[in-house]
Amino acid sequence: MTIPRRGTWLLVIAGAGGGIWLGIRLFGWLSGTG
Amino acid sequence: MRAADRSGSDPRLTDAIGLALAVAAMAACVTLVFLGMRAVMDVGGACADGGPYVSAQPCPDGVAAAMFLGIFGLFGSGALVWRYGSRIGEPFESLPFLAWPALFCSLGWNFLEYGLFAPPEGAGIVWSWLIPGILFELMGLVPLWGWIVAMRYARSAGSAGSAGSAGSAAGTVAKPLPGPRQPTRPPRPSTVAAAPAARKPTTAREAALSGLAASFGAAATLTAAQAKLGGGRAGADDLEGGPAAALVDRLEKLAHLREEGLLEDREYEAAKSVVLHELDALA
Numbered sequence: 001m002t003i004p005r006r007g008t009w010l011l012v013i014a015g016a017g018g019g020i021w022l023g024i025r026l027f028g029w030l031s032g033t034g
Numbered sequence: 035m036r037a038a039d040r041s042g043s044d045p046r047l048t049d050a051i052g053l054a055l056a057v058a059a060m061a062a063c064v065t066l067v068f069l070g071m072r073a074v075m076d077v078g079g080a081c082a083d084g085g086p087y088v089s090a091q092p093c094p095d096g097v098a099a100a101m102f103l104g105i106f107g108l109f110g111s112g113a114l115v116w117r118y119g120s121r122i123g124e125p126f127e128s129l130p131f132l133a134w135p136a137l138f139c140s141l142g143w144n145f146l147e148y149g150l151f152a153p154p155e156g157a158g159i160v161w162s163w164l165i166p167g168i169l170f171e172l173m174g175l176v177p178l179w180g181w182i183v184a185m186r187y188a189r190s191a192g193s194a195g196s197a198g199s200a201g202s203a204a205g206t207v208a209k210p211l212p213g214p215r216q217p218t219r220p221p222r223p224s225t226v227a228a229a230p231a232a233r234k235p236t237t238a239r240e241a242a243l244s245g246l247a248a249s250f251g252a253a254a255t256l257t258a259a260q261a262k263l264g265g266g267r268a269g270a271d272d273l274e275g276g277p278a279a280a281l282v283d284r285l286e287k288l289a290h291l292r293e294e295g296l297l298e299d300r301e302y303e304a305a306k307s308v309v310l311h312e313l314d315a316l317a
Binding site: 002005007011014015018019020023024027029032 | 044056
């Protein structure tokens with residue numbers, strides 16, 4: 001099963017955004033503030 | 035490599051999902067380092083934990099773990115991004131490179147913000163943070179600019195290549211690629227026939243060809259004279275001396291020139307056919 005390259009870009013951008021959110025949550029958990 | 039095969043085609047869904055997850059991990063690592071740095075800058079820009087000494091400024095909670103995870107996680111997640119990106123092809127293959135400008139630009143922003151926009155109370159502009167901020171931004175933006183230029187170049191090269199193949203079919207001329215201009219190759223000197231009278235030979239190859247052509251002219255003249263005097267009669271005796279022997283000598287010279295690389299195969303075959311034609315005329 002394949003996905004168009006435009007869809008791949010959307011996945012990558014969504015992944016980057018989700019990664020930033022994950023990093024914020026992870027740091028809050030590590031520092032005990034989140 | 036699979037990237038070359040799959041570049042330009044639609045990627046597999048599993049590869050795209052793997053790439054997105056790897057990019058998420060990479061972004062999370064950059065975020066951890068970014069937030070860890072801000073936490074340290076909040077306590078003055080330096081801290082220490084552990085060891086036999088009592089630290090004047092202990093690190094905020096979670097900073098050590100965040101830095102450890104962020105820095106080492108960048109290497110691992112970058113490798114994953116490259117792995118899945120290489121299965122898809124450019125520009126996804128080079129996405130790990132973006133971790134560098136992302137890291138340095140974000141950390142540089144911390145320096146700029148704390149040194150210029152939100153310095154510690156009563157500190158004014160903190161030059162010791164402003165200068166590394168500018169340096170970090172340059173270290174991030176200059177490679178980012180290079181990456182963008184490289185991607186645009188690769189994209190134009192790819193489209194020009196496909197346009198070239200399509201354009202040739204349609205009878206159009208493809209736009210040449212940007213890049214260093216190729217020197218125009220001078221036309222090659224023509225082979226046996228044109229070398230002697232055209233100009234003075236300048237290379238060993240041209241000199242050899244010129245001499246060979248002159249010999250051919252002499253042999254042809256002898257052949258014509260003998261045909262005129264003898265009525266075209268030729269026998270085995272002629273091969274031991276005279277025009278036929280001269281032509282055989284030309285064949286040997288041709289073979290020798292080809293062995294030395296002064297004649298290409300195509301030129302050798304052309305010249306040899308001339309000699310054989312002369313030999314046929316003698317017979």
